[in-house]
Amino acid sequence: MKTLVIAEHQHNVLSPLTANCIEAAHKLSDACDVLLIGSNLDTLQKDISLLPAINTCLLVDAPALSHPIAEVYAPIIAEIAKEYDAVCMSNSTQTKDILPRVAGLMKTSPLTDVIEIIDTETFKRPIYAGNAIQKVRYQAKHKLISIRPTAFKPKAHKDPSTPAFKTVDVTLPQAKTTWVNMAAAISERPELTAAKIIVSGGRGVGSQENFKKIESLADRMGAAVGASRAAVDAGYVPNDYQVGQTGKIVAPDVYLCFGISGAIQHLAGMKDSQTIIAIDKDPDAPIFKVADYGYVGDLFEVIDLLQASMATS
Structure with missing residues (x-):
């Protein structure tokens, strides 16, 4: 063929x-x-x-x-x-x-x-x-x-x-479309679809201000930052963070997610990750069905513990 x-x-x-x-x-x-x-x-x-x-x-x-x-x-x-x-x-x-x-x-x-x-x-x-x-x-x-x-x-x-x-010699088509410009977000973080580690947050993070804790943790880990559609729709982060069926499809070595319940649209975009670690307060959240490791509890306590652990290591 x-x-x-x-x-x-x-x-x-x-x-x-x-x-x-x-x-x-x-x-x-x-x-x-x-x-x-x-x-x-x-x-x-x-x-x-x-x-x-x-x-x-x-x-x-x-x-x-x-x-x-x-x-x-x-x-x-x-x-x-x-x-x-x-x-x-x-x-x-x-x-x-x-x-x-x-x-x-x-x-x-x-x-x-x-x-x-x-x-x-x-x-x-x-x-x-x-x-x-x-x-x-x-x-x-x-x-x-x-x-x-x-x-x-x-x-x-x-x-x-x-x-x-x-x-190859080709006749270039006469296009009616004109290129204007490309505006891309500038970030020192790894590109989401190529990152080996992704730290994601969902609606459970609660606010744009709280999401900064997700970003701070990701930066300390050298990770990319992702988000669920619910977090994007709520205005916590821009839409280029979105992981899922209508966002970006990812498969990092580690996918660490906080406050993401696990809607099927989100799972479709990250379920091929090698290791999925989920933290959510709802023990019945669908995310735990695909997670390799799960913790039911306060996501901010976990973030603070991880930050403290990395600060002393």
Whole structure:
């Protein structure tokens, strides 16, 4: 099966999600091709060479492609994808904008949020906020697949690829969309989806002022800060903290959560974490059903004890 991976990058830095996509693509074929779209791609070519089992890296390089405008990227991907049996991309915010457009242009249906590839035509994906797993038989001529990155963690490899780099000439579409700017939150904390430790708070934290205790603990631990939708809706934190079905999907080594009851939408975004530690005053909170360790009690007492312990260690 001839497979293509769409590489993601931002500010000339290759997204770690690309390695997850390549890991998924290797379930379909022993090696794959990678498509890089953007402007001034020299640095990214070096990063691609460090990834395993890549045959060819296709380059579409033009100043007009310096920003990921879906209206511009989608026709380029659709044209190149016609030469492949399967196209893999991550189920990220960026590709959620691009993939449906590509599918529409190719007159096919995409398969999204794949968590397991059984064979070249059989896949698994979560439905009902992760409460059920759907097994899908997908027989499209050109398969368009988005994968849940946390389900395909890259394996350690000794030898980098020596891919051939091939520049592809395409006609750039005349877009009606104009790039204005990108405003990103500036933080010294780890990025939420890539963090090894996440400290999260929910409605039980009680207020924006109290949430500062969550942030202080996270900073001392070198962790990222997350939140439930209830905490975001209550105005405790901005929405880029949100973990869950309508927020960010995470799978850190440790997920430490305070005052989160465990609504199914939140569980869908963090249940793949390696170790889940939950603190909540309600012994019947659903979060305890997925937690590896749980404590029923006052979350602020636990935070103070952890802070004191780290201060003396």
